[in-house]
Amino acid sequence: MKHRVEHLFLAPFLLFLAFFELYPLTNMAVRxxxxxxxxxxxxxxxxxxxxxxxxxxxxxxxLLFASACSLVGAVAGTFVGYIAVTLPRNQRNFLLSxxxxxxxxxxxxxxxxxxxxxxRNGVLNLIVQRLFSLPRDFYxxxxxxxxxxxxxxxxxxxxxxxxxxxxFENLDRSLLEASRNLGAKPWQTWRYIIIPILAPGFLAGLSxxxxxxxGAFGTVLALVGGAKNLLSIQIYYxxxxxxxxxxxxxxxxITLIILIGCVLYALSRMEKKLRPxx
Amino acid sequence: xxxxxxxxxxxxxxxxPLCMPVIFSFSLFWQDIFPQGxxxxxxxxxxxxxxxxxxxxxxxxxxxxxxxxxxLISAPAAxxxxxxxxxxxRWIRDTAPILTLIFPPVTVGTALVLAFSRPxxxxxxxxxxxxxxxxxxxxxxxxxxxLASFRTLNERLLSEAAASLGANLWQRLVYVIIPNVMPxxxxxxxxxxxxxxxxxxxxxxxxxxxxxxxxxxxFQQIRNDMRIASAISSFLVYNSLLSxxxxxxxxxxxxxxxxxxxx
Numbered sequence: 001m002k003h004r005v006e007h008l009f010l011a012p013f014l015l016f017l018a019f020f021e022l023y024p025l026t027n028m029a030v031r032x033x034x035x036x037x038x039x040x041x042x043x044x045x046x047x048x049x050x051x052x053x054x055x056x057x058x059x060x061x062x063l064l065f066a067s068a069c070s071l072v073g074a075v076a077g078t079f080v081g082y083i084a085v086t087l088p089r090n091q092r093n094f095l096l097s098x099x100x101x102x103x104x105x106x107x108x109x110x111x112x113x114x115x116x117x118x119x120r121n122g123v124l125n126l127i128v129q130r131l132f133s134l135p136r137d138f139y140x141x142x143x144x145x146x147x148x149x150x151x152x153x154x155x156x157x158x159x160x161x162x163x164x165x166x167x168f169e170n171l172d173r174s175l176l177e178a179s180r181n182l183g184a185k186p187w188q189t190w191r192y193i194i195i196p197i198l199a200p201g202f203l204a205g206l207s208x209x210x211x212x213x214x215g216a217f218g219t220v221l222a223l224v225g226g227a228k229n230l231l232s233i234q235i236y237y238x239x240x241x242x243x244x245x246x247x248x249x250x251x252x253x254i255t256l257i258i259l260i261g262c263v264l265y266a267l268s269r270m271e272k273k274l275r276p277x278x
Numbered sequence: 279x280x281x282x283x284x285x286x287x288x289x290x291x292x293x294x295p296l297c298m299p300v301i302f303s304f305s306l307f308w309q310d311i312f313p314q315g316x317x318x319x320x321x322x323x324x325x326x327x328x329x330x331x332x333x334x335x336x337x338x339x340x341x342x343x344x345x346x347x348x349x350l351i352s353a354p355a356a357x358x359x360x361x362x363x364x365x366x367x368r369w370i371r372d373t374a375p376i377l378t379l380i381f382p383p384v385t386v387g388t389a390l391v392l393a394f395s396r397p398x399x400x401x402x403x404x405x406x407x408x409x410x411x412x413x414x415x416x417x418x419x420x421x422x423x424x425l426a427s428f429r430t431l432n433e434r435l436l437s438e439a440a441a442s443l444g445a446n447l448w449q450r451l452v453y454v455i456i457p458n459v460m461p462x463x464x465x466x467x468x469x470x471x472x473x474x475x476x477x478x479x480x481x482x483x484x485x486x487x488x489x490x491x492x493x494x495x496x497f498q499q500i501r502n503d504m505r506i507a508s509a510i511s512s513f514l515v516y517n518s519l520l521s522x523x524x525x526x527x528x529x530x531x532x533x534x535x536x537x538x539x540x541x
Contacts, residue, residue: 006358013355020410024389025381031392080288091285097526098292104469104518106476108496112511113295116302126311154295215382218479222500232384239388240483246392253385
């Protein structure tokens with residue numbers, strides 16, 4: 001009887017998620033198959049997603065952009081995470097808590113900061129121009145794809161750093177010494193000891209990066225509006241702007257969720273394979 | 279030496295971008311490399327312009343409401359789940375923290391608009407929908423923090439000890455458990471508050487005219503008036519910074535253990 005009462009504590013949580021997350025998402029999945037006016041079954045909206053050029057481009061752009069941002073974040077974050085654990089304790093704690101700040105920071109603030117820093121008249125651009133007496137039309141363009149990758153690294157690098165710092169902290173140094181004492185060459189230590197230990201954490205970090213980036217759009221929207229064609233931006237415009245078309249937005253959303261599901265699944269499969277003994 | 283430079287570079291990677299809106303917001307104008315003049319008038323503008331002022335109030339109300347909702351539903355759930363060793367319990371423990379990862383905010387926003395934009399459930403386009411959306415986004419963070427504090431506490435042992443001394447469920451909660459999980463809950467509350475104050479994406483999808491929050495005003499002002507945008511951005515930076523300082527302080531206390539906390 002005592003346990004019954006305590007299980008009741010779970011009810012508000014489950015009811016809230018059921019009513020405001022599960023029901024809307026299921027409803028969205030159903031509505032993406034229904035014609036808006038006649039309410040008859042249709043595959044039209046999904047057909048659009050895979051045949052209309054601007055949707056196909058959006059999917060391709062989203063995949064490429066998310067991969068680029070995640071790779072930059074994953075590689076740089078691993079490097080920074082490694083540096084972080086070699087720092088003295090108080091410096092490491094400061095760095096790691098500072099790197100948890102972007103997590104709560106509005107995407108619009110980041111957009112604003114980078115417009116002032118690296119925009120057409122951005123401070124850094126002006127400094128570089130003056131220093132090397134470069135022409136006025138020579139500047140780093142944050143409104144281009146590579147520029148957006150740089151802006152998003154403000155989020156991605158710290159996120160990966162936090163993951164990888166934890167992984168490096170758990171790396172048992174005596175394993176490395178043991179492998180050296182047993183006569184392993186450096187590449188063997190890397191191949192058989194270090195990479196298998198780091199891989200699960202690295203892939204988990206990479207999944208967080210990829211899944212997050214596939215759905216991100218706030219900073220892009222603030223910087224370039226709809227000028228960059230991403231799947232998330234298409235969904236946003238179909239839900240809340242002039243191109244209002246809810247069933248199409250629903251089909252695009254379901255596509256995005258499936259895409260993220262596939263990415264997460266593939267990475268978790270890879271993680272299992274890379275595990276020692278896998 | 280090289281390591282110190284590297285450390286400074288890694289710090290400035292976050293600090294320099296964050297300084298931009300702050301410096302901008304205190305300057306009369308900033309067209310060239312150096313900003314000129316000192317003023318507080320852009321902050322004053324937030325308070326005197328009716329639209330930004332009401333957006334500021336809306337943001338604060340929404341953030342407090344989202345913190346309360348997530349807290350009231352996750353703290354009891356974390357308590358129950360911490361004791362639940364069934365596959366169902368484990369599944370919820372593993373899934374709830376990654377919900378925003380599997381269902382990104384943009385799809386949740388679309389789903390909310392679709393589900394609640396026609397009778398009998400006309401919630402979309404007002405401040406209630408914004409509160410619910412922010413609660414959904416904040417929930418995984420709140421849940422993760424509350425669950426973690428129950429885990430590290432060894433709550434069952436404490437509860438059993440209290441029960442053996444004759445405390446009933448209510449007394450155990452009020453005198454034993456809640457005081458001990460408080461730092462973890464506060465960390466969760468601060469994260470949810472900071473996320474809610476800055477949330478733009480879903481808010482702009484579900485907010486109608488009555489749900490205008492500060493970030494929505496910021497989005498407009500980035501195109502219209504960079505000076506007012508700078509003051510709003512700075513306000514959001516201060517907010518994140520303050521919760522970051524409070525979280526660091528609380529985490530240090532949690533690591534320090536209950537004895538040091540009592541002292």
